[in-house]
Amino acid sequence: xxxxxxxxxxxxxxxxxxxxxxxxxxxxxxxxxxxxxxxxxxxxxxxxxxxxxxxxxxxxxxxxxxxxxxxxxxxxxxxxxxxxxxxxxxxxxxxxxxxxxxxxxxxxxxxxxxxxxxxxxxxxxxxxxxxxxxxxxxxxxxxxxxxxxxxxxxxxxxxxxxxxxxxxxxxxxxxxxxxxxxxxxxxxxxxxxxxxxxxxxxxxxxxxxxxxxxxxxxxxxxxxx
Amino acid sequence: xxxxxxxxxxxxxxxxxxxxxxxxxxxxxxxxxxxxxxxxxxxxxxxxxxxxxxxxxxxxxxxxxxxxxxxxxxxxxxxxxxxxxxxxxxxxxxxxxxxxxxxxxxxxxxxxxxxxxxxxxxxxxxxxxxxxxxxxxxxxxxxxxxxxxxxxxxxxxxxxxxxxxxxxxxxxxxxxxxxxxxxxxxxxxxxxxxxxxxxxxxxxxxxxxxxxxxxxxxxxxxxxxxxxxxxxxxxxxxxxxxxxxxxxxxxxxxxxxxxxxxxxxxxxxxxxxxxxxxxxxxxxxxxxxxxxxxxxxxxxxxxxxxxxxxxxxxxxxxxxxxxxxxxxxxxxxxxxxxxxxxxxxxxxxxxxxxxxxxxxxxxxxxxxxxxxxxxxxxxxxxxxxxxxxxxxxxxxxxxxxxxxxxxx
Numbered sequence: 022x023x024x025x026x027x028x029x030x031x032x033x034x035x036x037x038x039x040x041x042x043x044x045x046x047x048x049x050x051x052x053x054x055x056x057x058x059x060x061x062x063x064x065x066x067x068x069x070x071x072x073x074x075x076x077x078x079x080x081x082x083x084x085x086x087x088x089x090x091x092x093x094x095x096x097x098x099x100x101x102x103x104x105x106x107x108x109x110x111x112x113x114x115x116x117x118x119x120x121x122x123x124x125x126x127x128x129x130x131x132x133x134x135x136x137x138x139x140x141x142x143x144x145x146x147x148x149x150x151x152x153x154x155x156x157x158x159x160x161x162x163x164x165x166x167x168x169x170x171x172x173x174x175x176x177x178x179x180x181x182x183x184x185x186x187x188x189x190x191x192x193x194x195x196x197x198x199x200x201x202x203x204x205x206x207x208x209x210x211x212x213x214x215x216x217x218x219x220x221x222x223x224x225x226x227x228x229x230x231x232x233x234x235x236x237x238x239x240x241x242x243x244x245x246x
Numbered sequence: 247x248x249x250x251x252x253x254x255x256x257x258x259x260x261x262x263x264x265x266x267x268x269x270x271x272x273x274x275x276x277x278x279x280x281x282x283x284x285x286x287x288x289x290x291x292x293x294x295x296x297x298x299x300x301x302x303x304x305x306x307x308x309x310x311x312x313x314x315x316x317x318x319x320x321x322x323x324x325x326x327x328x329x330x331x332x333x334x335x336x337x338x339x340x341x342x343x344x345x346x347x348x349x350x351x352x353x354x355x356x357x358x359x360x361x362x363x364x365x366x367x368x369x370x371x372x373x374x375x376x377x378x379x380x381x382x383x384x385x386x387x388x389x390x391x392x393x394x395x396x397x398x399x400x401x402x403x404x405x406x407x408x409x410x411x412x413x414x415x416x417x418x419x420x421x422x423x424x425x426x427x428x429x430x431x432x433x434x435x436x437x438x439x440x441x442x443x444x445x446x447x448x449x450x451x452x453x454x455x456x457x458x459x460x461x462x463x464x465x466x467x468x469x470x471x472x473x474x475x476x477x478x479x480x481x482x483x484x485x486x487x488x489x490x491x492x493x494x495x496x497x498x499x500x501x502x503x504x505x506x507x508x509x510x511x512x513x514x515x516x517x518x519x520x521x522x523x524x525x526x527x528x529x530x531x532x533x534x535x536x537x538x539x540x541x542x543x544x545x546x547x548x549x550x551x552x553x554x555x556x557x558x559x560x561x562x563x564x565x566x567x568x569x570x571x572x573x574x575x576x577x578x579x580x581x582x583x584x585x586x587x588x589x590x591x592x593x594x595x596x597x598x599x600x601x602x603x604x605x606x607x608x609x610x611x612x613x614x615x616x617x618x619x620x621x622x623x624x625x626x627x628x629x630x631x632x633x634x635x636x637x638x639x640x641x642x643x644x645x646x647x648x649x650x651x652x653x654x
């Protein structure tokens with residue numbers, strides 16, 4: 022096992038919008054070490070969402086190579102990608118994306134279900150909720166939780182399978198500054214305590230300032246590191 | 247993700263939208279209820295008709311004049327002599343008893359009471375052949391026959407109408423077509439029949455009937471009932487009868503001018519008719535089940551669209567195509583299974599009500615809900631849910647995670 026957790030080479034992603042080809046990514050090569058905390062920045066339309074989708078194995082590049090935690094991802098099928106996402110990637114979204122009908126515990130437990138884990142799911146989920154500071158909210162549904170608490174549940178869900186990377190897409194975008202700060206502190210603490218590699222997509226410079234490294238994108242290219 | 251979890255999640259998701267879920271299953275409920283009710287009523291009708299045919303007697307063969315399937319010119323009527331010929335031990339060894347009869351509609355009065363009913367002129371053999379027993383009095387015997395006696399046996403319905411009671415009427419004098427007849431006895435009830443009550447009859451000696459009530463050629467009879475020695479010999483007996491009649495009517499060449507039906511023929515014909523009826527009604531009911539299935543498909547499509555983000559999220563955290571497929575198929579099959587179960591209950595209720603209504607209107611009749619129709623309805627409705635769930639589920643499973651997550 023190397024210390025490099027993400028390595029890409031000439032990632033290109035083109036979309037066809039009608040007859041026009043849009044180059045969302047025009048050749049991105051980067052490598053991220055295990056335990057790093059990295060911010061991806063850039064104006065809208067710069068390709069940062071596309072990069073995040075590809076790094077998060079939600080989408081495949083049109084061309085180029087992508088190795089995530091020693092697995093070559095660029096040529097996998099849909100179900101293989103799903104399995105990679107399940108084991109190696111944790112997602113935190115701007116709008117939390119929790120299942121509103123289910124309790125915090127079931128939400129956190131969900132990735133374990135898809136992983137085929139049958140025993141001890143509830144205990145692991147409870148432990149994870151305690152780690153993010155929600156040990157007393159396990160049976161609450163998302164509607165009964167504040168935005169900050171919902172995002173904590175989402176973080177717990179992202180980390181339940183011990184992923185190689187945590188992808189956070191504007192994790193504080195829907196939160197007030199106080200709970201936004203708390204979430205960032207939590208992310209930083211998790212990075213320190215658990216050594217989780219974290220990628221934060223953001224256009225908030227205050228958020229980016231807290232990370233060790235900033236990748237800036239413009240027009241599908243990396244402009245600054 | 248195993249089936250049990252999928253099941254629990256499906257229940258959660260369906261109960262999140264209770265009104266919508268219950269409206270959706272209503273289509274299936276009505277469809278299944280209609281199928282169950284139709285099948286049970288059809289089966290009940292079949293049993294009732296079969297029962298009433300069997301109730302006539304056992305191992306019977308019916309002989310009528312004329313050919314029911316082919317055109318025959320100048321068919322000869324059946325005669326008493328024909329009936330006597332069938333008793334020939336050598337030509338017809340499989341025949342146990344022969345009972346010729348004539349019948350017609352008559353008016354019967356007693357005091358101020360008046361009733362229209364049918365009268366049959368019969369011979370003493372009729373008692374055993376038709377398996378009659380008496381509540382009181384005695385059956386018509388040969389002396390009555392020889393003496394053209396003015397005696398009559400009453401069915402219980404007739405006794406009810408004329409006297410308002412069923413016992414103590416023997417010896418009373420009633421008037422049939424204005425002529426006095428002495429009541430000889432009362433027939434034990436035969437139970438209802440789908441066609442006409444077997445208890446709404448008057449039996450008189452055949453000779454008396456020919457002379458006084460149903461005036462026609464003295465030799466002629468309307469039908470001949472023949473009882474075979476045993477169930478195994480019914481076919482042989484009907485063959486022997488046919489041979490005798492062909493010889494007597496000189497129709498060895500060409501079509502018969504008479505028709506021989508066995509009891510089994512009647513049962514088979516009735517079963518064919520009710521069977522076709524049942525299939526027809528069941529088919530119409532099945533169409534409503536189909537419509538219910540389309541309703542499920544419609545709602546599932548709406549549900550998939552509504553939950554696009556949820557699907558995207560599930561895929562993002564590792565749900566495979568199969569997981570999503572199972573999730574939505576479980577929901578749609580659960581909907582239709584639930585509808586099926588409620589529908590079976592409702593169908594049973596409808597069948598029960600139809601039975602009660604039929605009983606109240608004088609045709610006792612028990613709708614039968616067989617295990618087979620319950621199984622059929624359950625399997626069929628679940629299959630409908632599965633089938634109509636495939637397209638929406640496939641659509642959900644085929645969503646691209648990126649697109650689905652971006653969906654507003």
